[in-house]
Amino acid sequence: MNALLLSAWCSHLRILQILVNSGAKIHCKNKDSLTLLHCAAQKGHVPVLAFITEDLEDVALDHADKLGRTAFHWAAEHGQLDSLDFLVGSGCDHSVKDKEGNTALHPAARWGHLAVLQRLMDVRLDLEERNVEGVTALHAAAEGIHPDCVQLLLGAGSSANALTQVAGPPHDWCVPSAAET
Known part of the structure; x- marks a missing residue:
């Protein structure tokens, strides 16, 4: 990563401004195609x-990285509600899918980010949207062992009987929780 990307990563706004004013290329990417926004x-x-x-020109709000993920996906995956709200308010595309067919609902549910999941439901993302393996957000929440997310999704109308297109789980998929051992 270059100094500009590092300053965005570490929230060093003043350093970012100095670098931009000194001619740093604002459309830079790291090896995974992550941009300043990501x-x-x-x-x-x-x-x-x-x-x-707001201050830089021609920054693509919905630029995708190598995996097809936008800044909106990254905010959802990392549970960053304030970032998510900002991106929604800035007009990002909520429904964009990554290369595996995941919307922002999938990683939010998989990693158990309840507040982010609720906000994504508020912006009307389709709860039954499936990725390339037929996985919905409910499947992702169940896989990630997040009962609060499962309850939220079921309460919002997710289908408890939806099937994936995967024949069966990987051998290490179901790891018992501490309460179950």
């Missing part, structure tokens, strides 16, 4: 996001 969104740095989107 770095700031996943770390929850709203002032940095505001600077990037």
